[in-house]
Amino acid sequence: MLDGVKSLAKGMGTTLKALAEPRDTYPYPEKRREYSPRFRGKHMLAKDEEGHELCVGCGLCEAVCPAHAIRVVAAEAPGDEPVSWTSRYAVDYEVDLIRCIFCGMCEEACPTNAVRLTPFNELAAYSREDMIADKEELLRPAIRK
């Protein structure tokens, strides 16, 4: 009998102690966790200070991707208006976020540091098409709402 009361008190003690401790869970989505800047989430394509795209469409990320998730189509910059910082740029750049395994190899392979994996990880959509991020989408890095 006494033993029972003792263990009950011990159990309640643990519960009461935990009540006062800081929490490990978050009330998502009201509150969100801050990830390390090195977190490998959704990709982005960076630009330089003058607004030129860093990606030159070299296709190395495409080649290195173990999941074949990237598609790059390069072209010569139209007219005298450079899109990237050289005369070659990517007209088409797609990442299939369903295929991607977020290994970060593309980021590592990129000679211009154009493709980067951001901490953004809220990847959900109603259709497969919406999970293919095109160039335009990647050029405006996703912001968590």
Next chain:
Amino acid sequence: MVKLTIDDQEIAVPSGTLVVDAAAKMGIEVPVYCYHQALGPLGACRMCLVQIEKMPKLQTACTTPVAEGMVVHTGGPAVEKARNGVLEFLLINHPLDCPVCDKGGECFLQDYAFRYGPSAGRFEEPKIQKLKDAPINEFVLIDQERCVLCQRCVRFMEEYVGEPQLMLEGRGVETVVTTVDHQPATSQFTGNIIDLCPVGALLSKPYLHKARPWNIERQESVCTMCPVGCTTLATGRDGRIVRIEGRPIPERSWGWLCDRGRFGYDYAIDPTRVTGSFLEGQPEAAARTTRRVGQWFTEVIAEHGPNSVAFVMGGMHTMEEARQLQRFATRAVGTSRLAISRDVPGYLPRALNGTFQDIESSDAIVLVGVDPYEAIPVVHLRLRERQKALPGMRLYGVAPRSLTRDTLPVNSLLTHVGEEAALLAAALRLAAGDHPAVRALGEAAVASHIDQEQLTGLSAALLESEQLTLLWDGQEPEVESVLVALATVRGDKPTRVLPTWGPSNWRGFELAGFPARIEALTEVLEDAKAGKIQMLVLWGCDLLREYPDQQLVRDAYAKVPFLVAEGLFPPSEAERFHAIVPQAGPGEVMGTYVNMEARLQIANPSVQPPGQARPTKTYVTAWAHALNQTFRDEEDWDPYDESGDLLPMQPLEQAIKPLTAALAVKEGQFELVTGVLVIENGIPSAILKPRKPEYPGRISVPDAEALGIADYGVVRISKNDHEIEVPVSVDPAMTPGRVYVPLGMASMPVNAVGTGWVEVIRLEEVHSA
């Protein structure tokens, strides 16, 4: 044979062999930049340094011939240090361009730097900046920063092609490759320098930034633009062919291409290409069109018998496709009316057919009618190579226009139109007049004024040479008899002929069972004109553009109730056709092409046919079905049965027919001369457009003056109520009294007037340059 040791292995090679080639024979790769077998040694890049025992310093393997007992080391600390140094120097001013460089991934600078080079350079000063992506011409760009100054491109143009349009400019680190006078290079062989350049300095403009080596697929293919049938590699990406490269064949071909073949691949995506079916001029579903045509077959055969159907083969089809159509025609339909679309009337018995190797060993070559530079460009390079190897080689031309060029001096004998056979016969009579074969040719007189000395020279070339090769454009059918007589007179001494006419695969069509002589086609057309043909099926050909007598084609078309065409492009006057179905072209089907050497060459497909385009088999299977027959393709027919990739020789048994008299010379009239211009062979290309001559006709300087044409103008050429309008340019190489119009141009169909004597008047002066 000389014995030497390379890397501890012994080898015996012919004397005069260079160390680099001897090593290559043993499978030892010595890195090279400037050396290329076709161009010979130069010793400019120092990449090939090797150590040779008893020589105090390292030697360049590309300039050192082998010697008895030589001991060569292609590795070791000294060689490695030297290579390392050479590469460090090369990279001093080399930009960090690999990610944006089209050669990246297939570049010898990358490969060698990776294998032999230093991991980092010590040079920290800013790199010298030079021109990037500057045009060499419409097709080739140069990035001078990436150039390693190996001079392959310069030497190829200057020494090999003989058109020195590239040069080195500047000194020391400022040296750059550029065009002479900074004018665009006009040669038709410029594309080859892209293949030759070991680094990414010379780039293909249409391919610029299109793909990287890892996202393309290269397929071995064959160029079908002309009967030379150069071997190619087709690069496919995303369902399109985006590049054509040369494919060298050891001991046989350097892999050169002309710009027509290299850059003309975009016909496959040309907006004029037929990719859907048409029934009575209206777009129609493929299945319905095929079914309707099947019904026509059934009805026509039921009502008029199988022989009221005729098939004409042409275009860029494979031999297998020709065989399928032939089997369908003869077995399912049961007709005997077959023909090949021909644009010139000549025919060459296979007994006389030569190969390119014959050119390489001939001591006399005679061009009959054909200008190789314009009609069969890569053969022009082969002829040049032979002329350089044997400076005393007898090279004659017999044609109604001068065939000599700066790059290939020819003793050109100028005949009247239609007198080539008579002139050749006259040359034969000169030295072998008593031979029965020559007597069988008769005594047709020659009206052309030929220098007696020239004629004796030609006669000697024809009869006294040890090995004789002739190139013949087939415009004059009687030449065949002369060639047979010539071969008979020469007996054991080899006499070989290369037929230079199209369609490029006509030998393949012939092998598949289509009669190749033009008489078969003429008969089909005459029968059609006489109302004996109810259904005419044209496979890939455009008779109005091709057949020498346009009027006959027109008359024939008018009498045929069912005109059916298959092809890559709509035939001329497409509205006359009752059904048009799309063709799957070269690069889209697998098959064999037989070139002018009678050599069988396989082409692999790179891409899928666009739209509704289907290979021949799809159509014939469906139509056979309509005729209640099963079309089976598997059979014992193997074109390679006979003798591997070269069709076997046949005994020469053609009869020699007496020559007819030439056309009478008509005072005050012009002679219309024609010939193939490969860039205007009827296959459209947006890439090649800037190269197509705006004024393809040609007249001589005095005639231009008389007609009041300064540099360019438009003339009307007429004969017997038929006329064509031809934009002409003034050509100093033209003979007065003659006008030249390329063969088979839809906008100025020579076959509407026919060659020979014509009237020429000026229409208007367009402008003068």
